[in-house]
Amino acid sequence: MTVDVRALLELSADLQGASTFADILNAANRAVARTTRYRATWLAVIEDTPEGQWVRILAIAGEASELVWEKSPRFPVGADPLLREILEGDHPVVVDDMRLDARTDKEMVARTDIRTGINVPMRIGGATLGAFCVGSFGAEGVVPPTQDEVEQLTVAASLVAAAFDRVRLLFQRNLLDEQARTLAEKGRALEEQVRHLQRLE
Numbered sequence: 001m002t003v004d005v006r007a008l009l010e011l012s013a014d015l016q017g018a019s020t021f022a023d024i025l026n027a028a029n030r031a032v033a034r035t036t037r038y039r040a041t042w043l044a045v046i047e048d049t050p051e052g053q054w055v056r057i058l059a060i061a062g063e064a065s066e067l068v069w070e071k072s073p074r075f076p077v078g079a080d081p082l083l084r085e086i087l088e089g090d091h092p093v094v095v096d097d098m099r100l101d102a103r104t105d106k107e108m109v110a111r112t113d114i115r116t117g118i119n120v121p122m123r124i125g126g127a128t129l130g131a132f133c134v135g136s137f138g139a140e141g142v143v144p145p146t147q148d149e150v151e152q153l154t155v156a157a158s159l160v161a162a163a164f165d166r167v168r169l170l171f172q173r174n175l176l177d178e179q180a181r182t183l184a185e186k187g188r189a190l191e192e193q194v195r196h197l198q199r200l201e
Helices: 005-016 021-035 081-088 106-112 147-200
Strands: 040-049 052-059 074-076 093-095 114-124 127-137
Touching: 005 021, 005 147, 021 040, 021 052, 021 147, 040 081, 040 147, 052 081, 081 093, 081 114, 081 127, 106 114, 114 147, 127 147
Parallel strands: none
Antiparallel strands: 040 052, 040 127, 052 074, 093 114, 114 127
16 A cells, blocks of 8 residues: 555645635645546535435535535436445545446536546544545546555545535534524614614604
8 A cells, every 4th residue: 555645645735725616625635646547526415304315416526616516417316326335435435437236316527527536534533524426427437556556546535525514514504693683683683673763653
């Protein structure tokens, strides 16, 4: 096994400065491109809802791309065998050729033109946050990973998971702060309306 320690240290430093999901993905993209043959990186993030578990796909197409959580595609986990294996396991799930593997959703494969997928669960403590994913598409063809690439991606996934958890908590706190500000503004507007009506009486 050969892991590029220097690349992992650089990734760790980049992730420490990350304050958005786009920052995380940009750092991960750079690290993956430096240490593997893959050029596409994305996160599959678990969301628990009253209707069951969903997965939200966070992906960007370049350094300057903006990533907006609310606009990111999501779909139910349901009984999807591949998603269940990825999200319920504690090991990388490698699919050499998504078109031929019995576990894959062939409609999704055809729509995205994905060929090879490597999916590493992102875990913090005993909780699975989602998966750190890389792969090949279209003309890149089928690119089965080497054992060294799988090991490199597995270590990188642990770093990405920690950064993602921190940024997710920050995102949630900011969302709550924004909701509180909105409620306070509505309260002030209502008080002003009441005072205005009192002056008219």
